[in-house]
Amino acid sequence: MIKINIKKMLHGSSGEMELACDFEIEKNDFLAISGPSGSGKTTLLRIIAGLEECEGEIAVESEVWQNKKIKLPPQKREVGFVFQDFALFPNMSVIENLLYVKKDKEFAFELLKMAGLEELAVRYPNTLSGGQKQRVALCRALMRKPKILLMDEPFSALDPVMREKLQNDIAEFHTRFDLTTIMVSHSPSEIYRLANKMIVLNNGKVEKFSSPKELLLKTSGSAKFAFEGKIIDIVGVDVINIAIISIANQIVEVVISKKEAEELKIGDKVVVSSKAYNPLIRKI
């Protein structure tokens, strides 16, 4: 079990904010942390890694990483950290980046092989694609066989194809190396695919803590499907009213009642759902 009960005053753009989180996860959990910009997600990861001072307690299985008396330095905490911007050493080849963490050539090649990067071992980071760099960063984070893998928006700089490849690697590494993983992400699909638990952080506090299914699925009750969108226009055509709604990259029209047309306005966030019909899925 991993227990985190920490406090830290943060100086945000709109004044002081207390980061105060108290939660527990189990070994082998994959926890996703989501929440608005500035809510304290990165700081929480840095605190777990020992890179930021704070008050409180952190215990990982039977080991205390921090309490009133103890504060293990980052190198004594068994964590691997994957940053948003890869943070590879530019003057070292791929294999040197891994061996810098631990001189275990056999394990380094095993990781590179798993990530399909074996051929790139002697290449330098500036000759790699974003997806390859992030997979190297993931391998490097695992060199010390960490108990906890921390990832701060690992997919944010990647295109959709690379994102999917990295997701597969992360899922495989998580299981194979018996990891407990904590990942900051804004992407519902990535969270749903990878995580079994999810926290929504708001203003430094744990606002929601549940399964991704519970927190992300928009269908409730008997609704067959549901999407979140924003009203971009409301128009009257003959005697009917139509709301024009933007959902992801699509624009849809939904017929609404006169009363709804009076109550809704442009800019409102809405959920569009259907109960009566099963949705049809057509490959495009």
Ligand SMILES: Nc1ncnc2c1ncn2[C@@H]1O[C@H](COP(=O)(O)OP(=O)(O)OP(=O)(O)O)[C@@H](O)[C@H]1O
């Ligand atoms: N060491 C620190 N001391 C005081 N305040 C800090 C410290 N580190 C970060 N902050 C402030 O705390 C707030 C939260 O920052 P943090 O980077 O943790 O948010 P975030 O949720 O990760 O945001 P984003 O999604 O934009 O990356 C910010 O306003 C930041 O300026």
